[in-house]
Amino acid sequence: MHRIDYGDEIPGLLLIQNFVTSEEETSMIKDIDKNQWCGLGISPNPELKRRTQQYGHLFSYRYRKVLEELGPLPEFSRTVVKRIMENDLMPNTPNHLLVNEYNLGQGIMPHTDAPALFGPAILSLSLLSACVMKFTHVETGHTVDILLPRLSMVVMRGDSRYKYKHSISKDHIETASDGTAVHRNRRVSLTFREIVAWEAPPTENTCNLTSCCSNASSNTLRNKTEARPHRDVKKRCQQHTASIQQQEQLQKQTGSSYTSRNTRGGTPHSINRSSSDTFSSCSPASDPKKLSSPANNSINAINERISRLSMGNQLPNSKLPRRLQPSQSQQARLIPIPPLQARATKSETTINKGKNITRCISLQDEAKTMAGAAIEIDRQCLRKQNNGNFHSIWITRKNHHKIKESDKVHNEKNIYYDNQTISGNDHLVEAAQSRLKNLLLAQERQLDMHEQLKQTFGDIVDQEEENGTELIHQLRVHLDQQALHIQDLERALALERSRKGDFRRKFETEKQALLEQQQEKFDALKSKYRTGLELIVDRWLSNEAAEQEIWMDQIRQQADDRVARVEERWMERAADLQAELRQYRDQNFRNIIE
Numbered sequence: 139m140h141r142i143d144y145g146d147e148i149p150g151l152l153l154i155q156n157f158v159t160s161e162e163e164t165s166m167i168k169d170i171d172k173n174q175w176c177g178l179g180i181s182p183n184p185e186l187k188r189r190t191q192q193y194g195h196l197f198s199y200r201y202r203k204v205l206e207e208l209g210p211l212p213e214f215s216r217t218v219v220k221r222i223m224e225n226d227l228m229p230n231t232p233n234h235l236l237v238n239e240y241n242l243g244q245g246i247m248p249h250t251d252a253p254a255l256f257g258p259a260i261l262s263l264s265l266l267s268a269c270v271m272k273f274t275h276v277e278t279g280h281t282v283d284i285l286l287p288r289l290s291m292v293v294m295r296g297d298s299r300y301k302y303k304h305s306i307s308k309d310h311i312e313t314a315s316d317g318t319a320v321h322r323n324r325r326v327s328l329t330f331r332e333i334v335a336w337e338a339p340p341t342e343n344t345c346n347l348t349s350c351c352s353n354a355s356s357n358t359l360r361n362k363t364e365a366r367p368h369r370d371v372k373k374r375c376q377q378h379t380a381s382i383q384q385q386e387q388l389q390k391q392t393g394s395s396y397t398s399r400n401t402r403g404g405t406p407h408s409i410n411r412s413s414s415d416t417f418s419s420c421s422p423a424s425d426p427k428k429l430s431s432p433a434n435n436s437i438n439a440i441n442e443r444i445s446r447l448s449m450g451n452q453l454p455n456s457k458l459p460r461r462l463q464p465s466q467s468q469q470a471r472l473i474p475i476p477p478l479q480a481r482a483t484k485s486e487t488t489i490n491k492g493k494n495i496t497r498c499i500s501l502q503d504e505a506k507t508m509a510g511a512a513i514e515i516d517r518q519c520l521r522k523q524n525n526g527n528f529h530s531i532w533i534t535r536k537n538h539h540k541i542k543e544s545d546k547v548h549n550e551k552n553i554y555y556d557n558q559t560i561s562g563n564d565h566l567v568e569a570a571q572s573r574l575k576n577l578l579l580a581q582e583r584q585l586d587m588h589e590q591l592k593q594t595f596g597d598i599v600d601q602e603e604e605n606g607t608e609l610i611h612q613l614r615v616h617l618d619q620q621a622l623h624i625q626d627l628e629r630a631l632a633l634e635r636s637r638k639g640d641f642r643r644k645f646e647t648e649k650q651a652l653l654e655q656q657q658e659k660f661d662a663l664k665s666k667y668r669t670g671l672e673l674i675v676d677r678w679l680s681n682e683a684a685e686q687e688i689w690m691d692q693i694r695q696q697a698d699d700r701v702a703r704v705e706e707r708w709m710e711r712a713a714d715l716q717a718e719l720r721q722y723r724d725q726n727f728r729n730i731i732e
C-alpha cells in the first residue's frame with residue numbers, strides 16, 4: 139500500500155495504491171459477477187446507463203432517496219471494510235456498497251454524492267482497469283485529473299467530497315494530468331459510503347435556496363423516522379439569505395469585494411463562504427431565477443433530443459412545445475448535416491435483446507414513405523419500405539450485405555446474402571449505402587455537437603437536473619402532505635363511522651325497548667278489547683236469545699191462532715155437517731113414516 143496525498147491540490151483527497159492484491163481482485167470479481175446486476179433497463183434503477191449492484195441499502199437514483207435496508211455488506215467486501223477501518227479512512231463502518239461496472243465507452247457525469255444522504259467520506263476501489271477521475275470545483279470550475287490505478291482506493295473527504303464534483307469520461311484512452319495515457323478496459327469500482335439519512339429533509343416553496351436546502355445534511359440515520367423539522371431547514375435558509383444580504387449591504391457600503399477563499403483561478407465569487415459552511419454548494423440568491431429560464435430549459439431539451447437523435451438534419455421543432463424550441467442563436471449553433479430525404483423522425487425505440495442493444499429509428503419523407511434504420515452492436519441495418527414490404531439491408535462488419543425482405547409485420551420473405559446475390563437490387567443498395575453513410579456522418583456530427591453543447595451548457599443542464607429533482611422532491615413533499623391530509627380525513631371518517639355505530643347501537647336498543655313497550659301496550663289493549671268483545675258477543679248472544687224467545691212466542695202464537703182458526707173452521711164445518719146430517723135423518727124419518 140502506498141499513500142498519495144493530493145491535499146495540496148484538492149483538500150481532503152487521498153489515494154492509496156495497491157489497496158488490494160490481484161488475487162483479492164480476482165476473487166471479488168468472481169463473486170460480484172455471480173450476483174444480479176441492475177441498470178440498463180433492469181430494476182431497481184433501470185434508467186442507469188451502466189450496470190450496478192448495491193449492498194447494505196438500496197438507493198434510488200431517480201427518487202434520490204434510500205428505499206430499503208438490504209442487510210450487512212457482503213462477505214467478499216469484508217477484508218476491504220476491515221482495511222478501511224484499520225487505516226482510519228472512514229469515521230464509521232460503511233453501510234452501503236455500490237458496485238459500478240464501466241464497459242468501454244461508459245463513464246459517469248460530474249456529480250457530488252448527495253451530501254444529505256451520505257457521510258463525510260466517500261471511498262472508491264478500482265478493479266480490472268485504471269481510469270482518470272476528473273475533479274471540478276463547484277464554484278470556480280477549476281479541474282484536476284487524477285489517475286486512479288487498478289487496485290487503488292480513492293478517498294474523498296473534506297473539500298474533495300463536498301466542494302468538488304467528480305466524473306469519469308467515456309473515452310477509451312485518457313490522459314492523466316501528468317501526461318500518463320490510460321487505456322481503459324472493463325472497470326468495476328466498489329464505492330463504500332455511510333448512509334446517514336434515507337432522504338433529504340423537506341424544503342419550502344418560499345425559500346430561494348432550494349438546492350442547498352435539499353443538500354443540507356443533518357437528518358441522521360438514527361432519526362430517520364422522525365425527519366428533521368422543516369422549520370429548522372427554513373431557519374437555516376433564512377439565516378443564510380440574511381447573511382448574504384448583510385454581506386451585499388456591507389459590500390455596497392464599503393465598496394469592497396469579497397472573494398471566495400477557495401477560488402482557484404476562476405471568476406472571483408462575490409460571497410465569502412467558510413469551508414465548513416453546509417451550504418457550500420449554493421448558488422447566489424439571484425441564481426434560481428436564471429436557472430429556470432426558458433432558454434436553459436430548451437438547451438436541456440436540445441441536449442436530450444440530440445442525444446436521442448442519431449439521424450435527421452432537422453430537429454422537429456414544430457413538435458416540441460414552444461417553451462422547449464431552440465432560439466435562433468441556438469439553432470445557428472447546430473451543425474448542418476448532409477441532407478437525408480427523411481423529414482421527420484417518426485419513432486425512436488431501443489430494443490434490448492439479450493446482450494444486443496438495437497437503436498431503431500423510423501423516418502418519414504415528404505411522400506410519406508417510411509424508412510427505418512437500426513444500429514446494433516456489431517452490424518448496421520437500413521430498412522426501406524417498398525410496396526408495403528420492407529427491405530432490410532444489413533451491412534456487417536466485414537462489409538458484406540444481407541438483404542432481408544419482410545412484410546409489414548416483419549415476417550421474413552426472402553434473404554439474400556452478399557454483393558452478388560443482391561446485384562438485382564443495386565439501386566436499393568446504393569441508396570441504402572449512401573443513406574447509411576450520411577446517417578453515420580450525421581450521427582458523428584451530432585455526437586460532436588452534443589459533446590460541445592454538453593461542455594458549454596453542462597453546468598446549466600446539471601442545475602436543470604437538480605431543479606427537476608428539486609421539483610420532484612417538492613411534489614413528493616406535497617404528495618406526502620396530501621397523504622397526511624387523507625390520513626386525517628380517513629381518521630375523521632373512521633371516528634364518524636364509529637360514532638355512527640354507537641348511535642346505531644343506541645338507536646337499536648331504544649327501538650327494541652320501544653317495541654317491547656308497544657308490544658306490552660298492544661297486548662294489554664288486545665286483552666282489554668278481547669274482554670270487551672267477549673262481553674259484546676255475550677250480550678249479543680243473550681239479546682239474540684231473548685229476541686228468539688219473543689220470535690218463538692210469536693210463532694207459537696201464530697201457530698196457536700192458526701190452529702184455533704182451523705179448529706173453528708172445522709167446528710163450523712162439523713156443525714154444518716151435523717145439521718145437514720140431522721136434516722137428512724129427519725127427512726128419512728118422514729119418508730119412513732109417510
Ligand SMILES: O=C(O)CCC(=O)C(=O)O
Nearest residue numbers: 236238246251262327329
Ligand atoms: O466509479 C467510481 O469510482 C466512482 C463512482 C461514483 O462516483 C458514484 O457512484 O457516485
Ligand SMILES: [Fe+2]
Nearest residue numbers: 249250251304
Ligand atoms: Fe460519486
